[in-house]
Amino acid sequence: MTSEKALQRAMPWLVTIGLFVFWEALCIVTGVEPFILPRPSLVFETTVQFAPQILHHSLQTLFTTTAGFALGVVGGALLGIAIGASKLVYNGLYPVLIGFNSIPKVAIVPVLVIWFGIGTVPAIITAFVISFFPIVVNVATGLATIEPELRDVLRSLGATKMEILTKIGLPRAMPYLFASLKIAITLAFVGSVIAETVASNEGIGYLMLSASSSYNVPLVFSGLIVVAVMGVLMYAVAVWFERRMTGWAFRGELIS
Amino acid sequence: MQGPAFVKIDGVSLVYELAEEKTLAVEDLSLDIEEGEFVAVVGPSGCGKSTLMKLVTGLLNTTAGNITIGGKPVRGPVQGVGMAFQNSTLLPWRTTLENVMLPLEIVEPHKRNLRRNKKAYIERAMSLLKTVGLADFADKYPWQLSGGMQQRANLCRAIIHDPRLLMLDEPFGALDAFTREELWAVMQNLWMEKRFTAILITHDLREAVYLADKVFVMSKRPGKVILTKKVDIAHPRTLETTFEPHFGAIVHELRDHIHEVRVS
Numbered sequence: 001m002t003s004e005k006a007l008q009r010a011m012p013w014l015v016t017i018g019l020f021v022f023w024e025a026l027c028i029v030t031g032v033e034p035f036i037l038p039r040p041s042l043v044f045e046t047t048v049q050f051a052p053q054i055l056h057h058s059l060q061t062l063f064t065t066t067a068g069f070a071l072g073v074v075g076g077a078l079l080g081i082a083i084g085a086s087k088l089v090y091n092g093l094y095p096v097l098i099g100f101n102s103i104p105k106v107a108i109v110p111v112l113v114i115w116f117g118i119g120t121v122p123a124i125i126t127a128f129v130i131s132f133f134p135i136v137v138n139v140a141t142g143l144a145t146i147e148p149e150l151r152d153v154l155r156s157l158g159a160t161k162m163e164i165l166t167k168i169g170l171p172r173a174m175p176y177l178f179a180s181l182k183i184a185i186t187l188a189f190v191g192s193v194i195a196e197t198v199a200s201n202e203g204i205g206y207l208m209l210s211a212s213s214s215y216n217v218p219l220v221f222s223g224l225i226v227v228a229v230m231g232v233l234m235y236a237v238a239v240w241f242e243r244r245m246t247g248w249a250f251r252g253e254l255i256s
Numbered sequence: 257m258q259g260p261a262f263v264k265i266d267g268v269s270l271v272y273e274l275a276e277e278k279t280l281a282v283e284d285l286s287l288d289i290e291e292g293e294f295v296a297v298v299g300p301s302g303c304g305k306s307t308l309m310k311l312v313t314g315l316l317n318t319t320a321g322n323i324t325i326g327g328k329p330v331r332g333p334v335q336g337v338g339m340a341f342q343n344s345t346l347l348p349w350r351t352t353l354e355n356v357m358l359p360l361e362i363v364e365p366h367k368r369n370l371r372r373n374k375k376a377y378i379e380r381a382m383s384l385l386k387t388v389g390l391a392d393f394a395d396k397y398p399w400q401l402s403g404g405m406q407q408r409a410n411l412c413r414a415i416i417h418d419p420r421l422l423m424l425d426e427p428f429g430a431l432d433a434f435t436r437e438e439l440w441a442v443m444q445n446l447w448m449e450k451r452f453t454a455i456l457i458t459h460d461l462r463e464a465v466y467l468a469d470k471v472f473v474m475s476k477r478p479g480k481v482i483l484t485k486k487v488d489i490a491h492p493r494t495l496e497t498t499f500e501p502h503f504g505a506i507v508h509e510l511r512d513h514i515h516e517v518r519v520s
C-alpha cells in the first residue's frame with residue numbers, strides 16, 4: 001500500500017530520468033553527430049557553461065509569458081462570463097472567436113512587429129492571444145451548464161439574474177477556470193517563445209534562434225529543456241492554486 | 257372554508273414545445289389549497305406532477321388557465337417560495353450552514369438585515385439544523401454528508417426564510433425506507449410548528465397519507481385531478497398510525513385509483 005504510493009510518487013522522476021538515459025544511450029550507440037542530436041550530458045554541460053545567459057533569457061521569457069498569461073486570465077475570464085451569462089453575447093461573439101482561434105498565432109507576429117516593433121510587447125501579446133481562448137471556452141461552459149434545478153431553486157426565491165450569477169454561476173465556473181489555467185499557461189509559453197524567435201532580441205526563443213544560426217546545437221536543446229522545465233513548474237503552480245481554490249470540486253479525493 | 261383558496265389552480269394546461277414536437281403535459285387541471293394546508297399530489301410517472309410544481313412557482317407560464325397565490329395571479333417566478341427536489345440541490349462549495357442560509361441572502365427582508373443581524377440569523381439556522389439533527393454537521397460540506405443528511409439540510413434551506421408556500425418534489429424519493437420514514441416525522445414536526453402551506457409530490461402513497469391533509473390523484477398524461485381524498489387522521493401521526501386499519505384503508509383506496517388510471 002505505502003510502497004505503491006511511493007512508487008506513484010516516484011513515477012514522474014523515473015520516467016524523466018529513463019527518457020534521458022535512453023536518449024544518452026541512443027546517441028552513444030548510433031554515434032550521431034552532436035550538431036544533429038547532442039547527448040543530454042553535453043546539453044547539461046552547455047547549460048552550466050552558458051548559465052548566466054540562459055538565466056537572463058529565461059527570466060525574460062518567464063516575464064513575457066506570465067504577463068501575457070495574466071492578461072489572458074483576466075480577459076478570458078471576463079469574456080467567458082459575458083458569453084456564458086448572456087445568450088446574446090454568445091450568439092454574437094462565438095463565431096468570431098472560433099474564427100480567430102483558427103488563425104495560426106505565428107501568422108500574427110509579423111503584424112505585431114509592425115505595430116509595436118521588435119521586443120517584449122509582441123511576445124506578451126502572442127502569449128495572451130494564445131492562452132486566452134481555452135479560458136473563455138471553459139468559463140463559458142462552466143456558466144452555461146448550471147444544473148436547471150439549481151437555477152430553479154434560486155429563481156423561486158426571487159433571485160435576480162445577477163444574484164444567480166454571483167451565487168451559483170461564478171463559484172461553479174471556478175473549477176472550469178482553474179482547469180483551463182493549466183492548459184493556458186503551457187500555451188502561453190508556446191506563444192511567447194514563438195514570438196521571441198521571430199521578433200525579439202531577448203528571451204529563450206531568441207537565444208535558441210541565435211544559437212542555431214551559430215550551429216551551437218547543444219545550446220538550442222538547452223533552451224528547449226529550460227522552456228519545458230519552466231512549463232512544468234508553472235503548471236505545478238496552477239495545479240496548486242486549483243486545489244487550494246476549488247478543493248470542493250475534488251470532493252473527498254484530496255484528503256486521502 | 258371562507259373566501260377563495262390560498263393556492264387556486266383553475267383550468268390550467270401546459271404544452272411543452274421542443275422544436276416541432278409538442279407535449280401536452282397537463283390539461284384543464286383545477287385544484288384548490290387552503291392556507292396552512294398540507295397536500296400531496298400522487299399520480300403515474302410522467303403525468304405532469306413536476307410540471308404542476310413549476311407552474312405554481314411561476315417557473316413555467318401556463319399555456320391556458322390561471323393560477324393565483326394569496327389572490328394574486330402568478331406571472332413569473334413567485335417570490336420567496338421554498339422548494340426541495342428529489343436530488344438535493346445543495347451547493348458543494350458551501351458548508352451545510354452556508355447552504356441553509358442561502359435564501360436569507362436573497363429573500364427580503366432578510367437580505368437587508370442579514371449583515372446587521374448575522375448572529376441572530378446564524379442562530380436561527382443552527383436551531384433549525386438542530387431540529388433535524390444536523391447541528392454537528394453545520395461546518396461540513398454537502399459531499400461529506402449522507403444522502404439522508406443532505407435531504408435534511410435541503411429541507412432546512414427550503415424553510416429557513418419562513419416561506420408561506422413550500423413545494424416538495426419527491427424530496428424523500430432517493431432515500432432508503434427507514435430514513436424516509438424518519439424524515440416524515442421531521443417534516444411533520446416542522447410543519448406543525450410553522451404551519452406553512454405545503455405541496456408534496458410523491459410516488460409513495462403511505463408518505464402522502466402520513467403527511468397530507470388532502471391527497472390529489474392525477475390521471476395519466478395529460479394530467480388532471482381525478483380524485484381528491486381527505487385524510488381525516490389527526491396530527492401528529494406516527495409510524496404506529498400507519499399500521500392502523502383506517503390508514504391502510506385510505507392507502508388502499510388511493511392505490512386502487514392509481515391502478516385504474518394506469519391500466520385504462
Ligand SMILES: Nc1ncnc2c1ncn2[C@@H]1O[C@H](COP(=O)(O)OP(=O)(O)OP(=O)(O)O)[C@@H](O)[C@H]1O
Binds near residue numbers: 280300
Ligand atoms: N422541459 C421539458 N420539455 C419537454 N417535455 C417535457 C419537459 N419536462 C417534462 N416534459 C414532459 O411532460 C410530461 C410531464 O413531465 P413531468 O416531469 O411533469 O412528470 P412527473 O409527473 O413529474 O413525472 P415523474 O413522476 O416521473 O417525476 C412528460 O411526458 C415529460 O416527457
Ligand SMILES: [Mg+2]
Binds near residue numbers: 305306307425
Ligand atoms: Mg417529477
